[in-house]
Amino acid sequence: xxxxxxxxxxxxxxxxxxxxxxxxxxxxxxxxxxxxxxxxxxxxxxxxxxxxxxxxxxxxxxxxxxxxxxxxxxxxxxxxxxxxxxxxxxxxxxxxxxxxxxxxxxxxxxxxxxxxxxxxxxxxxxxxxxxxxxxxxxxxxxxxxxxxxxxxxxxxxxxxxxxxxxxxxxxxxxxxxxxxxxxxxxxxxxxxxxxxxxxxxxxxxxxxxxxxxxxxxxxxxxxxxxxxxxxxxxxxxxxxxxxxxxxxxxxxxxxxxxxxxxxxxxxxxxxxxxxxxxxxxxxxxxxxxxxxxxxxxxxxxxxxxxxxxxxxxxxxxxxxxxxxxxxxxxxxxxx
Amino acid sequence: xxxxxxxxxxxxxxxxxxxxxxxxxxxxxxxxxxxxxxxxxxxxxxxxxxxxxxxxxxxxxxxxxxxxxxxxxxxxxxxxxxxxxxxxxxxxxxxxxxxxxxxxxxxxxxxxxxxxxxxxxxxxxxxxxxxxxxxxxxxxxxxxxxxxxxxxxxxxxxxxxxxxxxxxxxxxxxxxxxxxxxxxxxxxxxxxxxxxxxxxxxxxxxxxxxxxxxxxxxxxxxxxxxxxxxxxxxxxxxxxxxxxxxxxxxxxxxxxxxxxxxxxxxxxxxxxxxxxxxxxxxxxxxxxxxxxxxxxxxxxxxxxxxxxxxxxxxxxxxxxxxxxxxxxxxxxxxx
DNA sequence: CTGAAAGCGCTTACAG
DNA sequence: CTGAAAGCGCTTACAG
Numbered sequence: 001x002x003x004x005x006x007x008x009x010x011x012x013x014x015x016x017x018x019x020x021x022x023x024x025x026x027x028x029x030x031x032x033x034x035x036x037x038x039x040x041x042x043x044x045x046x047x048x049x050x051x052x053x054x055x056x057x058x059x060x061x062x063x064x065x066x067x068x069x070x071x072x073x074x075x076x077x078x079x080x081x082x083x084x085x086x087x088x089x090x091x092x093x094x095x096x097x098x099x100x101x102x103x104x105x106x107x108x109x110x111x112x113x114x115x116x117x118x119x120x121x122x123x124x125x126x127x128x129x130x131x132x133x134x135x136x137x138x139x140x141x142x143x144x145x146x147x148x149x150x151x152x153x154x155x156x157x158x159x160x161x162x163x164x165x166x167x168x169x170x171x172x173x174x175x176x177x178x179x180x181x182x183x184x185x186x187x188x189x190x191x192x193x194x195x196x197x198x199x200x201x202x203x204x205x206x207x208x209x210x211x212x213x214x215x216x217x218x219x220x221x222x223x224x225x226x227x228x229x230x231x232x233x234x235x236x237x238x239x240x241x242x243x244x245x246x247x248x249x250x251x252x253x254x255x256x257x258x259x260x261x262x263x264x265x266x267x268x269x270x271x272x273x274x275x276x277x278x279x280x281x282x283x284x285x286x287x288x289x290x291x292x293x294x295x296x297x298x299x300x301x302x303x304x305x306x307x308x309x310x311x312x313x314x315x316x317x318x319x320x321x322x323x324x325x326x327x328x329x330x331x332x333x334x335x
Numbered sequence: 336x337x338x339x340x341x342x343x344x345x346x347x348x349x350x351x352x353x354x355x356x357x358x359x360x361x362x363x364x365x366x367x368x369x370x371x372x373x374x375x376x377x378x379x380x381x382x383x384x385x386x387x388x389x390x391x392x393x394x395x396x397x398x399x400x401x402x403x404x405x406x407x408x409x410x411x412x413x414x415x416x417x418x419x420x421x422x423x424x425x426x427x428x429x430x431x432x433x434x435x436x437x438x439x440x441x442x443x444x445x446x447x448x449x450x451x452x453x454x455x456x457x458x459x460x461x462x463x464x465x466x467x468x469x470x471x472x473x474x475x476x477x478x479x480x481x482x483x484x485x486x487x488x489x490x491x492x493x494x495x496x497x498x499x500x501x502x503x504x505x506x507x508x509x510x511x512x513x514x515x516x517x518x519x520x521x522x523x524x525x526x527x528x529x530x531x532x533x534x535x536x537x538x539x540x541x542x543x544x545x546x547x548x549x550x551x552x553x554x555x556x557x558x559x560x561x562x563x564x565x566x567x568x569x570x571x572x573x574x575x576x577x578x579x580x581x582x583x584x585x586x587x588x589x590x591x592x593x594x595x596x597x598x599x600x601x602x603x604x605x606x607x608x609x610x611x612x613x614x615x616x617x618x619x620x621x622x623x624x625x626x627x628x629x630x631x632x633x634x635x636x637x638x639x640x641x642x643x644x645x646x647x648x649x650x651x652x653x654x655x656x657x658x659x660x661x662x663x664x665x666x667x668x669x670x
Numbered sequence: 671c672t673g674a675a676a677g678c679g680c681t682t683a684c685a686g
Numbered sequence: 687c688t689g690a691a692a693g694c695g696c697t698t699a700c701a702g
Contacts, residue, residue, distance in 0.1 A: 001469075001470065044466065044469070046441075046444045046445055046466060046470075047445055048389075048445065048447060049442075049445040049446050049447070050385060050388050050389050050394065050446070050447055051389050053385050054383075054385050054386050054389055059385065069410045069411075069413065069414045069417075070407045070410045070411060070414070070610060072405045072407065075404045075405045075410065076404075076405060078404065079404045079405070079431060082404075082431055083431070083434065083435075086431075086435060086438065086439060086442065087435060087438070089442065091428060091442060091446060092428070093426060093427070093428035093429070094428070094429065096414060096417055096418070096421075099418065100418075100421060100422060103421065103422070104421060106381075107384075107421065107424065107426065109381045110381055110382055110383065110384040111384050111385070111426065112383060112384070112385055131379065131381060134336075134379070135336065135381075218610070220610060220611065220614050224614075246611075249611060249614040250614060252614070252616065253613070253614045253616070253618075256616050275405060275553070275555060276555065276581075276584060276611065278588070279555050279559075279584040279585060279587070279588045280615065280616070281587065281588070281591050281615070281616045283588075
């Protein structure tokens, strides 16, 4: 492994000067720049980012806390986040917090991340968060007072969906949530549904809303199970909101297996607009937001704050958009 | 940020002794152990893994080079790899090499990864690989002589599939490959199809095999486009092998849009057994292997070699398994 | 068994 | 503008 000292030696300058030409932080006599560059080339020198991190007390490392790695929705957002970050020399790594979590909390703290983005649905332990704060880690999606918060405002699209279902004559409309009953209402989608369903003429029975309390299940499985329960107590349901696209896929599977058809018997709506939704049969109606903008703007805010801790934390609201596709149709009783 | 020196001071011992109790490498008088532990607790001390890495010249960091982050197949394998690695204090980070690749090659080298797993379909530059080798990075899925290689042996399942299609009376069978025509034959699936299709009584027309040369497309889109071409020159095709499940989803979408039905008109087979396949309509027939075993065994080999560079590189062969589901049916001309 | 000290490969004031 | 040197927070022979 060739080090900076060897480069300096070969170029006939000091280590500090080599640093200066590599980091372009100070003016260096062109002749030296030339010599250093040549030495780097000849020795095939690669700087050690680790050593740099230690000296600068900054890692250029962004972490992402995730519960399910197989949800393409997160993968898409992360992809854009990573792209933006990578162009600015930041590395992003994803930490799967679905098992052995205590150990992973430790690891995350030991790695001295510059920032951590929280894409979990469940809460993270208080002392873990405190440690991160004491390390000056820039936080995203924790408490609004000490982190950036990105909220996807689904209220408009949700209203649009509800209007659509009403116009299509649906009355018996259910809601399948992949999170538990407490959090369910905190979510804009759930809140809106609960608040407005009477107004839109939908059946207001409590057991048309299903929540999930088993944290270990993946979304598809949640949708599949909840839809099973739903169909057994409300076989005449004609439309189902699902909290995300994977839940919707699970619901559609159960519908098919029950000998019903989507959208002929039951319309299904998802959320997130993952790329595969369009490939389903029927293509999934869903609502979403600009994932590129979402990912990139998280990265942008993070980097701004890392490089200038004076930047205030703020809440970013991202508007949503409805994608109407084949999985929604007129209520069969109206045709 | 509290450092090891402060812990040592508070515990009334030296820095080295603190290291010894943390790393459990040497015997320390129980009384000291107690005092050090208390000091750590009281000061809320968190070791700095970065500094540790610099001193040990090892990072406990495994990288994964990936082209598409949205393929759940890789996500699943990586998830198991990560789980195994995390339990042994290794961090794994995924590098998306779909754009700005030169910069990312640099970043990867600068981060001094202990290992790099290659999940790309296209080749990586020679000098990048050379640099990694000179850094003693443990390699997976590069050249067999200087890396571990994990091959999924699909030959048995592929034969099983072909036998099945023959028994179901299919004659006009196509193959959609997400990689280019050169690599196509190097893959066990493609090789087997090409070699045996005559023997199974399938039509041997060259234009029943479609390859993809546009590296920027995602698998679903590749399947969709190739299937479009296929249907326009062979509208009477009755079965399609797809190189992976996403390609199959794309093909199924095109089939539906063309007014045909899967499996009534055309049977479709995928590969990888991604979780969503079962949720499709119809559920996708596919072949796969044990992803947990696959991911964990990569991690195991890597860690063994990192911790003992004497371990020889080897090739690991993983057998495959057929999952027969609704997307395959008897040829309609035989019913 | 424990402590003092050198070393890991960088950055960054500070003199000159 | 450049070099010498201290420092980042650890590990690890080596004395004692």
